[in-house]
Amino acid sequence: xxxxxxxxxxxxxxxxxxxxxxxxxxxxxxxxxxxxxxxxxxxxxxxxxxxxxxxxxxxxxxxxxxxxxxxxxxxxxxxxxxxxxxxxxxxxxxxxxxxxxxxxxxxxxxxxxxxxxxxxxxxxxxxxxxxxxxxxxxxxxxxxxxxxxxxxxxxxxxxxxxxxxxxxxxxxxxxxxxxxxxxxxxxxxxxxxxxxxxxxxxxxxxxxxxxxxxxxxxxxxxxxxxxxxxxxxxxxxxxxxxxxxxxxxxxxxxxxxxxxxxxxxxxxxxxxxxxxxxxxxxxxxxxxxxxxxxxxxxxxxxxxxxxxxxxxxxxxxxxxxxxxxxxxxxxxxxxxxxxxxxx
Amino acid sequence: xxxxxxxxxxxxxxxxxxxxxxxxxxxxxxxxxxxxxxxxxxxxxxxxxxxxxxxxxxxxxxxxxxxxxxxxxxxxxxxxxxxxxxxxxxxxxxxxxxxxxxxxxxxxxxxxxxxxxxxxxxxxxxxxxxxxxxxxxxxxxxxxxxxxxxxxxxxxxxxxxxxxxxxxxxxxxxxxxxxxxxxxxxxxxxxxxxxxxxxxxxxxxxxxxxxxxxxxxxxxxxxxxxxxxxxxxxxxxxxxxxxxxxxxxxxxxxxxxxxxxxxxxxxxxxxxxxxxxxxxxxxxxxxxxxxxxxxx
Numbered sequence: 271x272x273x274x275x276x277x278x279x280x281x282x283x284x285x286x287x288x289x290x291x292x293x294x295x296x297x298x299x300x301x302x303x304x305x306x307x308x309x310x311x312x313x314x315x316x317x318x319x320x321x322x323x324x325x326x327x328x329x330x331x332x333x334x335x336x337x338x339x340x341x342x343x344x345x346x347x348x349x350x351x352x353x354x355x356x357x358x359x360x361x362x363x364x365x366x367x368x369x370x371x372x373x374x375x376x377x378x379x380x381x382x383x384x385x386x387x388x389x390x391x392x393x394x395x396x397x398x399x400x401x402x403x404x405x406x407x408x409x410x411x412x413x414x415x416x417x418x419x420x421x422x423x424x425x426x427x428x429x430x431x432x433x434x435x436x437x438x439x440x441x442x443x444x445x446x447x448x449x450x451x452x453x454x455x456x457x458x459x460x461x462x463x464x465x466x467x468x469x470x471x472x473x474x475x476x477x478x479x480x481x482x483x484x485x486x487x488x489x490x491x492x493x494x495x496x497x498x499x500x501x502x503x504x505x506x507x508x509x510x511x512x513x514x515x516x517x518x519x520x521x522x523x524x525x526x527x528x529x530x531x532x533x534x535x536x537x538x539x540x541x542x543x544x545x546x547x548x549x550x551x552x553x554x555x556x557x558x559x560x561x562x563x564x565x566x567x568x569x570x571x572x573x574x575x576x577x578x579x580x581x582x583x584x585x586x587x588x589x590x591x592x593x594x595x596x597x598x599x600x601x602x603x604x605x606x607x608x609x610x611x612x613x
Numbered sequence: 614x615x616x617x618x619x620x621x622x623x624x625x626x627x628x629x630x631x632x633x634x635x636x637x638x639x640x641x642x643x644x645x646x647x648x649x650x651x652x653x654x655x656x657x658x659x660x661x662x663x664x665x666x667x668x669x670x671x672x673x674x675x676x677x678x679x680x681x682x683x684x685x686x687x688x689x690x691x692x693x694x695x696x697x698x699x700x701x702x703x704x705x706x707x708x709x710x711x712x713x714x715x716x717x718x719x720x721x722x723x724x725x726x727x728x729x730x731x732x733x734x735x736x737x738x739x740x741x742x743x744x745x746x747x748x749x750x751x752x753x754x755x756x757x758x759x760x761x762x763x764x765x766x767x768x769x770x771x772x773x774x775x776x777x778x779x780x781x782x783x784x785x786x787x788x789x790x791x792x793x794x795x796x797x798x799x800x801x802x803x804x805x806x807x808x809x810x811x812x813x814x815x816x817x818x819x820x821x822x823x824x825x826x827x828x829x830x831x832x833x834x835x836x837x838x839x840x841x842x843x844x845x846x847x848x849x850x851x852x853x854x855x856x857x858x859x860x861x862x863x864x865x866x867x868x869x870x871x872x873x874x875x876x877x878x879x880x881x882x883x884x885x886x887x888x889x890x891x892x893x894x895x896x897x898x899x900x901x902x903x904x905x906x907x908x909x
Binding site: 434436572 | 645646648649656659660662663666717720721722724725727728729731732734740743744747748749750753755756757758759760761762777778780781782784788838841842844845848849859860861863864867874877878881884885888889891892
C-alpha cells in the first residue's frame with residue numbers, strides 16, 4: 271500500500287526489517303481508526319449542505335398549507351407534483367377556486383424568465399470583463415518592479431471587503447447627485463434606470479471580483495518556469511506570440527478553473543443587485559436575479575421558493591457540467607497539479 | 614540589469630535589435646509603475662470617497678455641488694458610531710461568528726485533509742469530488758432549505774446557526790488547500806518521528822502542523838474574510854437587531870427614512886479594518902499558499 275514497500279529493494283539489510291514492519295503495522299493499525307478523521311467534515315457538510323439540498327427538493331413537491339378553496343378547511347398541503355415547478359417555468363398560478371390560470375403580471379412567478387435572462391446577462395458580461403482584466407492584473411502582479419507590493423495590496427483589498435459595504439458604497443457613488451455623475455458630468459439615474467442600473471451592478475461587481483480572478487490566474491502564472499519563456503525568446507518569439515502560444519496554453523487549466531468558479535459564483539449573485547438597486551432597478555425587475563427572486567419568494571411560501579432554488583441549482587449544475595465535459599475543466603486534477611507543480 | 618545591456622551596445626550591425634531591446638527595457642522601468650499607479654488610483658478611488666465622506670459632517674455629504682475635500686473636517690460620525698450601542702452589538706456578532714466559524718473549519722478540516730492526503734482509501738476521489746460539489750452550492754441557492762432546517766431545530770436567530778453555515782460553506786476550500794500541503798510533506802519525515810518514539814498526536818502537533826503553517830494561514834484568512842463578509846444567510850437567519858453582524862447591521866444607517874451616510878461610511882471603515890490588517894499581514898503567504906503547498 272505505501273510507496274516505501276514497493277521502492278524498498280529485496281536486498282534490504284535484515285536489521286532494518288523490523289523497523290519497516292513496525293511502520294507498516296502502525297500504518298495498518300492507524301488506517302482502521304483514521305477513517306474517523308473525516309467523519310466531522312462529512313457530518314458538517316451533511317447537516318448544513320446535504321440536508322437542506324434534500325429537504326429543498328422534497329419541499330418543492332409539496333403544496334403550501336392553507337385553506338382548501340373547495341371545503342374552506344385548513345389543510346396540511348400534501349403532494350403537489352410539479353405544480354410548484356409549473357408556477358415558475360410556465361407561469362401557472364392557482365386562483366381562489368383552485369383552478370390553474372396563468373399568473374397575473376406582478377406575481378413573482380411571472381418574473382422567472384426575466385430573472386433567468388438578467389442572471390445570465392450579468393454572468394456573461396462580468397465573467398468576460400473580469401477574466402480579461404484579471405489576466406492583465408495577474409501579469410502586472412507577476413512582474414517585478416518598484417512598488418509592486420503596494421499595487422498587489424491595492425488590487426487585492428476590494429475583494430477582502432464585505433460585498434454589503436461595497437454595494438452601499440457604489441450606491442452612494444451612483445446616486446443622482448453622486449460622484450459618478452459629478453465626474454462624468456451627467457445626470458444618469460444609475461440605480462433606477464433599466465440599463466444604467468444593470469451597468470452599475472456590472473461595474474461594481476467588476477471592481478469587487480476582478481482581484482479574485484487575478485489571484486487565481488496569478489496562481490497559475492507562478493507555476494510556469496522562467497526557462498520556458500527564455501527558450502521561447504531564444505527561438506525569437508515576440509511577446510505577442512509568447513502570450514498566445516506559451517502563456518495561454520500553460521495557464522489554460524488554471525484559467526478554466528478560475529472561470530468555472532467565477533461563473534458558478536456569478537450565477538448566484540445576490541448582495542450587489544439587492545443592495546445597490548434594492549433588487550429592482552428600471553420598472554422594478556431590471557436587476558432581479560434568480561437568487562433575489564428566491565429570497566423574495568421565501569416570505570410568500572417555502573415550497574414554491576424551494577422549487578425555484580432547485581431550478582437554480584439545476585441550472586448551475588448544467589453549466590458546471592458543460593464546463594467539465596466540453597471544456598475539460600478538471601478541478602480536482604488542476605488543483606493537485608498546481609500544488610505539485612509549485613513544489 | 615540595464616547597465617549590462619547598455620555596455621554591450623556597440624556600433625555593429627546588431628544595433629537595431631539592441632536598441633529596440635534597450636528601448637523596451639528602458640521604458641519598462643517607467644511604464645509598469647505608471648500602469649500600476651493607474652490601476653491603484655482606479656481601485657482606490659471608491660475608498661477615498663468613503664474616507665473623505667466619513668470625515669464630513671452629515672449635512673455636507675449630500676450637499677450640491679459636491680466638493681472633493683470636506684469643507685469642515687469632522688470626527689462627529691466616528692464618535693457617533695463608536696458611541697452607538699447597536700454598532701457594538703454588530704461588531705461583537707461579527708467577531709464571534711467569524712472567529713468561531715474559522716476555528717471550526719480549521720479543527721474539522723485539518724484531520725480530514727491529513728487523512729485524504731495520507732491514505733489512498735476507497736472513495737477518496739469521490740470524497741474530494743463531493744467536497745468540490747459543495748462549493749457549487751452557495752448559501753444563496755440553499756437559503757430556503759437552511760432556513761427551514763434551523764427553524765425546525767429552533768436555531769433561528771442564534772449565532773450557532775450562522776457559525777455552522779459559515780463553517781460548512783468554507784470547509785471545502787480549507788480542506789483542499791490543506792490537503793495539498795499535507796501530501797507535499799514526505800512520509801519519511803513522519804516515520805522518522807514515530808521511530809524516535811513520538812506519538813501520533815505529538816508528530817502532528819510538533820512536526821506536521823508547523824510544516825503546513827502557510828496552508829493553515831491561507832485557510833484561516835479565506836474563512837475569516839468569507840465569514841466576516843457573509844450577508845445573505847445572516848439576513849435570513851438573524852432577526853433581532855442586537856444579534857445582526859456588521860454587514861447586515863450597518864445598512865440601517867441609510868434607509869428610506871434616514872440617510873446618515875457619514876455614519877455609514879465611518880462604520881464601514883471600522884468594519885474593514887480587521888480584514889485589511891489580516892490581509893496586509895498575510896498577502897505574501899496568500900499567493901504562495903494558493904500555489905505552493907510545498908515544504909520550503
